[in-house]
Amino acid sequence: xxxxxxxxxxxxxSTLYALGALGFTLIFGVSGVLxxxxxxxxxxxxxxAWYVGTSLGYGADWGALAGLGAAIGAALLTYGGVVRPIExxxxxxxxxxxxxxxxxxxxWGVMIQEALAYAFTDSPVTVQPLIGGTIGILGVRTPINELxxxxxxxxxxxxxxxxVNRTKIGKRLLAASINPRALTLLGFxxxxxxxxxxxxxxxxxxxxxVLLGSFLGTGSDYIPDLTGSAFTIVVLGGLGSVxxxxxAAYVVGYIETLTAYLISPSLRDVPALFLLIIVLYVRPQGxxxxx
Amino acid sequence: MxxxxxxxxxxxxxxxxxxxVLPLGANGYILGVLTTAFYFAVFAMSWDLLFGYAGEVNxxxxxxIGLGAYGAGMANALLxxxxxxxxxxxxxxxxxxxxxxxxPALRLSGPYLGLITLVAVLLLQQAIVIxxxxxxxxxxxxxxxxxxxxxxxxxxxxxxFMIISGLVLSIIARSSLGMILQAAGQxxxxxxxxxxxxxxxxxxxxxxxxxxxxxxxxxLVFYLGTASVSAVVDVSIGVRVIIAAVLGGRRTIIGxxxxxxxxxxAGELLRPIGQLSTFVVxxxxxxxxxxxxxxxxxxxxxxxxx
Numbered sequence: 001x002x003x004x005x006x007x008x009x010x011x012x013x014s015t016l017y018a019l020g021a022l023g024f025t026l027i028f029g030v031s032g033v034l035x036x037x038x039x040x041x042x043x044x045x046x047x048x049a050w051y052v053g054t055s056l057g058y059g060a061d062w063g064a065l066a067g068l069g070a071a072i073g074a075a076l077l078t079y080g081g082v083v084r085p086i087e088x089x090x091x092x093x094x095x096x097x098x099x100x101x102x103x104x105x106x107x108w109g110v111m112i113q114e115a116l117a118y119a120f121t122d123s124p125v126t127v128q129p130l131i132g133g134t135i136g137i138l139g140v141r142t143p144i145n146e147l148x149x150x151x152x153x154x155x156x157x158x159x160x161x162x163x164v165n166r167t168k169i170g171k172r173l174l175a176a177s178i179n180p181r182a183l184t185l186l187g188f189x190x191x192x193x194x195x196x197x198x199x200x201x202x203x204x205x206x207x208x209x210v211l212l213g214s215f216l217g218t219g220s221d222y223i224p225d226l227t228g229s230a231f232t233i234v235v236l237g238g239l240g241s242v243x244x245x246x247x248a249a250y251v252v253g254y255i256e257t258l259t260a261y262l263i264s265p266s267l268r269d270v271p272a273l274f275l276l277i278i279v280l281y282v283r284p285q286g287x288x289x290x291x
Numbered sequence: 292m293x294x295x296x297x298x299x300x301x302x303x304x305x306x307x308x309x310x311x312v313l314p315l316g317a318n319g320y321i322l323g324v325l326t327t328a329f330y331f332a333v334f335a336m337s338w339d340l341l342f343g344y345a346g347e348v349n350x351x352x353x354x355x356i357g358l359g360a361y362g363a364g365m366a367n368a369l370l371x372x373x374x375x376x377x378x379x380x381x382x383x384x385x386x387x388x389x390x391x392x393x394x395p396a397l398r399l400s401g402p403y404l405g406l407i408t409l410v411a412v413l414l415l416q417q418a419i420v421i422x423x424x425x426x427x428x429x430x431x432x433x434x435x436x437x438x439x440x441x442x443x444x445x446x447x448x449x450x451x452f453m454i455i456s457g458l459v460l461s462i463i464a465r466s467s468l469g470m471i472l473q474a475a476g477q478x479x480x481x482x483x484x485x486x487x488x489x490x491x492x493x494x495x496x497x498x499x500x501x502x503x504x505x506x507x508x509x510x511l512v513f514y515l516g517t518a519s520v521s522a523v524v525d526v527s528i529g530v531r532v533i534i535a536a537v538l539g540g541r542r543t544i545i546g547x548x549x550x551x552x553x554x555x556x557a558g559e560l561l562r563p564i565g566q567l568s569t570f571v572v573x574x575x576x577x578x579x580x581x582x583x584x585x586x587x588x589x590x591x592x593x594x595x596x597x
Contacts, residue, residue: 095477107573228413267417276407
């Protein structure tokens with residue numbers, strides 16, 4: 001019984017982790033940006049979904065849609081307002097650009113956190129699930145929302161796979177991640193491609209944020225932890241590797257669920273952190289990463 | 292080798308003399324704010340030695356600060372060590388932590404090292420909460436002894452400590468060690484080909500940075516009278532240290548001090564706008580980083596183009 005419970009809960013949380021970290025790895029793979037305001041985007045989506053859906057009373061559907069829109073807006077603002085000015089700046093030496101992007105997005109994350117706490121609330125809230133109620137799976141009472149989350153998450157990831165592997169846009173994104181210079185030589189505007197990938201990133205972060213908010217709750221204080229989790233999963237799986245991210249998400253999700261159920265909920269983060277240290281010592285490029 | 296010309300040092304000396312005689316005219320509140328700012332200045336300067344010179348992305352300055360603070364606090368509270376001995380113990384613990392952090396730095400760089408250092412902070416935080424019996428847990432550990440109960444002497448201790456640390460760190464940064472660190476940070480293979488032992492210098496850099504971070508953390512504990520996660524370990528404190536160093540101007544050492552004092556004082560001045568003060572400080576720092584990558588010190592004409 002407990003085993004099944006762990007299996008189901010672990011699956012839901014792992015799938016959410018995978019979806020939440022996917023945008024982070026995508027944006028790194030294509031444009032080489034590690035966005036340390038990632039948690040901020042997730043929480044923006046969840047907070048707006050809660051505000052529109054619950055606080056203003058428009059219901060879960062409109063809330064989710066508003067949250068998605070807010071995340072897309074926030075992602076484009078991150079690109080246009082923070083990342084692009086640094087990449088364009090002549091005063092910053094190219095060698096140090098990566099560090100400046102890290103510091104700037106870190107600051108941007110702090111700003112999002114403070115702005116959300118000021119505009120809405122700094123206490124945790126829960127996004128209303130799209131479908132309420134519970135269902136019994138082999139005797140384990142499971143919220144329908146938990147199943148819905150897993151279905152939506154896998155559907156979104158499937159769409160992303162189709163987009164990257166089966167469309168012209170996807171081919172350009174892949175090309176940009178492998179050799180951006182060659183792509184510009186072929187006459188493609190790199191700026192448009194980056195804008196597209198940030199748009200996709202916004203959609204992914206928006207869906208992940210709203211679902212996370214309905215499953216684990218949300219709050220401005222969650223931002224650093226969410227960024228940390230995504231960072232951990234992505235590095236564990238290998239920076240820029242989508243399948244590695246998926247694998248790492250399930251490893252981390254199940255380790256956390258096992259720890260929470262079998263040892264103590266307060267220790268749920270600890271084993272994954274040790275795993276990360278060990279993996280980085282033995283295999284610095286992560287599970288499926290290439291260097 | 293760059294020399295410190297008198298013309299450039301003069302304004303600095305005037306500012307320091309002014310700060311030294313400040314207790315004659317200022318009230319306890321101002322002195323209290325500046326005392327904290329001075330310890331923060333040492334945090335930022337030690338971080339700059341690692342980041343600015345060695346090019347190590349250390350997202351966990353509070354790992355070293357926290358080890359020094361809790362090492363000293365626990366030595367005083369549990370072992371009843373007198374304050375100077377407790378501070379020494381804290382510094383030793385921090386240096387040990389610094390060397391431990393240097394080991395992954397030999398293999399990893401960039402974001403990978405950044406994440407490891409961040410994980411070190413999270414693990415330290417967890418350890419403090421798990422071993423709440425001896426560390427005080429989330430409430431914090433109060434220490435029986437303090438440096439002084441008057442704000443004047445506390446202020447002078449902090450100022451003296453900041454000046455000495457700044458001086459020593461600047462000398463180290465301008466010495467051959469600093470040069471080799473920069474060379475190895477920019478091109479590891481070329482530096483090694485010239486016969487420099489980058490490994491040894493890197494470990495040295497981590498140990499020195501840890502020594503000053505740990506000393507500052509320990510002193511801060513005996514100033515505040517308590518060691519707590521929110522004051523010396525939390526990731527947000529580490530973020531503020533990084534912001535201070537980058538804001539003041541990286542690869543300058545003294546820039547860290549200027550950035551830290553600016554941040555703390557700006558935070559105090561913006562206190563009337565309440566919750567939004569952190570937002571405004573972060574916004575200012577972001578604008579400075581994007582527009583003036585060399586930080587506030589980059590505004591000085593003597594450094595431009597250097």
